[in-house]
Amino acid sequence: MFKTATTTIAILLTGSTAMAQTEISWWHGMGGRNGEVINEISQKFNEAQSECRLTPVSRGTYEEALSSGIAAFRSGEQPNILQVFDAGAATIIAAKGATIAAEDLITAAGETFDRDAFIAGVRNFYADSEGKFIGMPFNSSAPILYYNTEAFEKAGVTAPKTWEDFEKIAPALKEAGYLPLTASQLTWMMVENFKSRNNQQFATNNNGYDAVGGTELIVNDENQVMMFEKLKEWADNGLFGFYGAGWADNLKPFEQGESAMWIGSSGSFGGLQQSADFDFSAVYMPYWDAIKGAGTQSFIGGAALFAMSGKPEEENTCTARFFTFLTSPETQVFYHKATGYVPITEAAYELAKSQGYYEEKPVAEVGIQQLMLQGGDWSKGYRMGFYPQIRTVMEREFNRIFSGEVSVKDAFQIIEDEGNQLLARFAKTAG
Amino acid sequence: MTDTTIRPVAADRALLSRLRAWYSAETPNPAKRVQFNRPFTPWLFLLPQLAVVVIFFYWPSVQAVTSSFYIEDPFGFGATFVGMENYTDAVSSSQYAGTAFFTAFFCVVVTALSLGIGLLLAVKADKVIRGAATYKTLLISVYAIAPPVAGLIGMMFFDMHIGPLTDIAAFFGHDLRVGIDYWDTVFAVTIISVWKQIPYNFIFFLSGLQSVPVSVREAALIDAKSGWRRFMDVTLPLLAPTAFFLLVINITYAMFDTFPIFDVVVKDKPANNPITLVYKVYLDGFKGNDIGGSSAQSVILMVVVAALTVLQFRFLERRVHYG
Incomplete structure (x- = not known):
């Protein structure tokens, strides 16, 4: 009896304190350990202040989070914050009026915003062509090359810096009994980041940043075709393993110690530490020495947070506060260590360094250093609508390339044609 | 006057x-x-069902038809009327014909195999006397498995790196690569889909068989010695109503309810793997956020299914004799 009474009082009390707080919601597309870390961050934010209360909600995968965010927006039930992945960025940024630019939101709340505080590779991807931050970069990653140190010792080789190096060491690794290389998500690795690492134009209209209408894909060029002709040749000679479009299927041979190298996300580091029972290290993703001006920084992968419009001012203020909290060095370093995603501000990187984190775990530094490499004209990012579907077209054609159904040149012609049709359709939705 | x-x-x-x-x-x-x-009482009883039909079928259908004529910004800021363009874009895309062909092929194969095997097992189970209940329960229990789970179990067997069926195929000299090779994936989804549907057909065929009167069976036994002829001339015609019902259900199953199996097998990255038309509607609409294009495709699908149902009832049902 007494117990029930106290519980009731407790509920009433928490109810009333919650009333005084401003509730904001955050929809995201992260699962597993990364999903738990999001809950931990929200809890930290809720404990750090008393005016705002943030509730994170998992909406499945990245794609599912975006579609449910869209559906919710259409019925006026949108969350305050929506996490949108790299390929979906154009969709949400083109819908002017769906979001409030992160920069405007933060300054409107009376807080300061400094673009230059962010590391170079993060600055442009979710910004408009003038460099104004539309989305708030959140979990950012870079594609890096992981390698099995034991395999490299056995074969007596060192990690490759360029693809030319790879061609030199791969036969030795094969001889030592390993499949030299596998790579997950070739769309991200071998097209998008082939473009960034080798400083190659990806689309007209300044990689799509300048305008939605008239943007066309540039993939059927000499260098892009060469990259895939090489991959196909390596696959035929047993130097590269292709296991379809699934991320995990291409990772598994590396985890099982069958392949000596794997190109994956810097964000995979946390998981690999648990799943791989051998010593591994990592280096930058290779580029072609033969391509002039290559060796530039890579695009950031991962996702950003967007503040949805149509919310009351006090909620927007809370969202702005959360964004500021998120970019604080302490939060960034916590997130960096817990997940393997890179710290997005210079201050956070310095803090992690001063704590001696990279002496302990050098692999964790590779991604961020790659994002801080020298930038080129074409390494800032790309902005293309219906891009998830363009990726689907690429994935389809890549399977056909490796099964020998289509030549590389023809496949990229198809990708370019169908991709341009999709871009033209997208221009109509925005127009 | x-x-x-x-x-x-x-x-x-x-x-x-x-x-x-x-x-x-x-x-x-x-x-x-x-x-x-009271004249309103029947309407009162009908109301919940009518509400369900209107809210979950007619209203979305009308919405789908409307948005199929527009190219729309996903967030709903603007829609451009484009007439039939969504339809022509969908039908003329290189992938659409292939997907439509595969869907038809898949429907025929899955329906034929799951009906055929279901019937065979039912006929055999009908004859079992010892341990009949155990045997039947074992066959029926698979039906309790949800399609996504069936897909997951199937993919454990077909996994490229650790799947036992991949090992068996390798033993016979075939490099089974589900998820990369088109026809290997066709093989895997067909096996999983058929496996999942057999128990359903089995239950209906078995109850159909058990309702064939003993007197008729005995009469047939006198007339024909061959078990096959007795089955073809007496049992099968009496099963026809059940079989017709199952045919309609199985085609719908293959076209629509196999969705979760595909989703698991292609690991939500279809690449060049086979997918059904309804999966493509989902991909374009929910992952690609192309609402107009996806609506046009779902309207096409709706028309095809309606036409198919009319055909079935007009031409096949006539030949079915309800006892």
Whole structure:
């Protein structure tokens, strides 16, 4: 009896304190350990202040989070914050009026915003062509090359810096009994980041940043075709393993110690530490020495947070506060260590360094250093609508390339044609 | 002149008395028909079902038809009327024809195999005397597995790196690569889909078989010695209503309900793997956020299914004899 009474009082009390707080919601597309870390961050934010209360909600995968965010927006039930992945960025940024630019939101709340505080590779991807931050970069990653140190010792080789190096060491690794290389998500690795690492134009209209209408894909060029002709040749000679479009299927041979190298996300580091029972290290993703001006920084992968419009001012203020909290060095370093995603501000990187984190775990530094490499004209990012579907077209054609159904040149012609049709359709939705 | 004025009055009276009789539920033979004593009562009973149909079927259908004529910004800021462009874009895309062909092929194969194997097992199970209950329970239990789980179990067997079926195929000299090789994936989804559907067909065929009167069976036994002929001439025609029902259900299953199996097998990255038309609607609409294009495709699908159903009922059902 007494117990029930106290519980009731407790509920009433928490109810009333919650009333005084401003509730904001955050929809995201992260699962597993990364999903738990999001809950931990929200809890930290809720404990750090008393005016705002943030509730994170998992909406499945990245794609599912975006579609449910869209559906919710259409019925006026949108969350305050929506996490949108790299390929979906154009969709949400083109819908002017769906979001409030992160920069405007933060300054409107009376807080300061400094673009230059962010590391170079993060600055442009979710910004408009003038460099104004539309989305708030959140979990950012870079594609890096992981390698099995034991395999490299056995074969007596060192990690490759360029693809030319790879061609030199791969036969030795094969001889030592390993499949030299596998790579997950070739769309991200071998097209998008082939473009960034080798400083190659990806689309007209300044990689799509300048305008939605008239943007066309540039993939059927000499260098892009060469990259895939090489991959196909390596696959035929047993130097590269292709296991379809699934991320995990291409990772598994590396985890099982069958392949000596794997190109994956810097964000995979946390998981690999648990799943791989051998010593591994990592280096930058290779580029072609033969391509002039290559060796530039890579695009950031991962996702950003967007503040949805149509919310009351006090909620927007809370969202702005959360964004500021998120970019604080302490939060960034916590997130960096817990997940393997890179710290997005210079201050956070310095803090992690001063704590001696990279002496302990050098692999964790590779991604961020790659994002801080020298930038080129074409390494800032790309902005293309219906891009998830363009990726689907690429994935389809890549399977056909490796099964020998289509030549590389023809496949990229198809990708370019169908991709341009999709871009033209997208221009109509925005127009 | 007089004629014309009197007749309607008489007719009115007759109608009025009929209405009154109907309203007050005075029936000449109350035992024969169920009558409601209030005219609204039947509507009241119908209302929940009608509401479900209207809210979950008619309303979305109307929405789908409307948005199929627009190219729309996903967030709903603007829509451009494009007439038939979504339809022509969808049908003329290189992938659409392939997907449509695969869907038809998949429907035929899955329906034929799951009906055939279901029937065979039912006929055999009908004859089992010892341990019949165990045998039947084992066959039926698979039906309790949800399609996504069936897909997951299937993919454990077909996994490229650790799947036992991949090892068996390798033993016979075939490099089974589900998820990369088109026809290997076709093989895997077909096996999983058929496996999942057999118990359903089995249950219906078995109960159909058990309702064939013993006297008819015995009469047939005198007329024909061959078990196959008895089956073809007597049992199968008596099973026809069940078989027709199952045919309709199985085609719908292959076209729509296999969705979760595909989703698991292609690991939400279809690449060049086979997918059904309904999966493509989902991909374009929910992952690609192309609402107009996806709506146009779902309208096409709706028309095809409607046409198919009409065909089935007009041409096949005529040959079905309901006992």
